[in-house]
Amino acid sequence: MLEQNIVMPNNSDTRLCEKTEPAYCTLIIIPTYNEAENIARLLSDLASLYPSSVDILVIDDNSPDGTFEIVATMQEKIKGLSIIKRERKLGLGTAYITGFRYALEKGYGYVIEMDADYSHDPTEVQRFLDAVKEADLVIGSRYMNNTVNVVNWPLGRLILSKMASIYTKFITGLPVDDPTSGFKCFSSKVLRALDLEKINSQGYSFQIEMNFRVWKKGFVLREIPIVFVDRSVGKSKMTKRNIREAIWIVWWLKIKSIVGLL
Numbered sequence: 417m418l419e420q421n422i423v424m425p426n427n428s429d430t431r432l433c434e435k436t437e438p439a440y441c442t443l444i445i446i447p448t449y450n451e452a453e454n455i456a457r458l459l460s461d462l463a464s465l466y467p468s469s470v471d472i473l474v475i476d477d478n479s480p481d482g483t484f485e486i487v488a489t490m491q492e493k494i495k496g497l498s499i500i501k502r503e504r505k506l507g508l509g510t511a512y513i514t515g516f517r518y519a520l521e522k523g524y525g526y527v528i529e530m531d532a533d534y535s536h537d538p539t540e541v542q543r544f545l546d547a548v549k550e551a552d553l554v555i556g557s558r559y560m561n562n563t564v565n566v567v568n569w570p571l572g573r574l575i576l577s578k579m580a581s582i583y584t585k586f587i588t589g590l591p592v593d594d595p596t597s598g599f600k601c602f603s604s605k606v607l608r609a610l611d612l613e614k615i616n617s618q619g620y621s622f623q624i625e626m627n628f629r630v631w632k633k634g635f636v637l638r639e640i641p642i643v644f645v646d647r648s649v650g651k652s653k654m655t656k657r658n659i660r661e662a663i664w665i666v667w668w669l670k671i672k673s674i675v676g677l678l
Contacts, residue, residue: 421514422501424488441525442470442545445515447508451532452481456490461538463494470541471496471524474532475515477505508598509622513615516607527607529600535644536599543640544601552606552635555592555627556599556642568646580662584624587666592637595627596620596662599642606635620662628669632678 476484547554584595672678
C-alpha cells in the first residue's frame with residue numbers, strides 16, 4: 417500500500433495540473449529496479465526535452481544498486497521529479513498501479529508509462545501527448561501495419577513477442593497490434609473508470625489486461641508506431657513466470673468478459 421512506502425515529492429515545483437494547457441497535466445511514471453546505469457541520463461534527457469510540460473514519478477523497488485539514491489539527488493536540479501521507494505521488489509504491475517493512484521490523487525490529466533532502460537525513446541513523448549488529444553489510451557506499437565520496429569533483440573525473443581501479440585489478439589479480439597507494449601499514455605478519465613483493485617497481473621500480462629479492460633469500457637484506443645531498442649546496459653526483468661502468466665491471462669480475461677465479471 418502507498419502509505420507503507422517512502423514518498424519523496426519535489427516540493428519546489430509541484431504543478432499538480434494548475435496550468436491550463438493539457439501538457440502541464442502530464443505525469444510520466446518510470447518503475448525501476450537496478451537501473452543505476454540508465455536512470456540519471458534518462459531523467460536528464462526528459463528534463464531537457466520537456467522542462468515545463470511534464471512531471472516525472474520514479475517508483476523504485478528498493479534497488480540494491482543505488483537507483484533510489486541517484487534519483488533523490490537529482491530532485492535538487494530537476495523540477496517536478498518525485499520518487500516513491502517501495503520496501504521490496506513487488507513487480508511492474510503493482511508499481512504502475514501505485515503510480516496511477518498517485519496521479520489521480522494529485523490531479524494529473526494524462527499519465528505516461530515508460531521504461532527506464534532507454535528501450536523507449538524520450539523524444540517520442542510529445543507524439544503521445546499529441547495523439548491522446550483524440551483518444552483515451554495511446555499505445556506505442558512495435559508491430560503496426562505488419563512491420564517490426566525492434567532493434568537489437570535476439571530472434572527468439574522477437575518471435576516470442578510477436579507471437580504473443582497474435583495470440584492475444586486472436587483469443588480476446590482486442591483490436592491492438594502490440595498489446596504487450598509498455599510505452600503508453602492514458603487519459604486520467606480511463607484510470608478513474610477502472611477498478612484498480614482488481615488488476616493484479618505483472619509484466620506482459622499487466623499491459624494486456626489494462627488494454628483489454630480499457631477497450632471493454634468503451635474507450636478509444638489508438639496505436640502510434642515506435643521503434644523499440646533493446647537495453648544496452650543492465651539486465652532484462654522479463655522472467656519465465658511473466659511468459660506463463662501472459663499465456664493464461666488472455667483466457668481469464670475472455671471468460672471474465674463473457675460471464676460479466678470483468
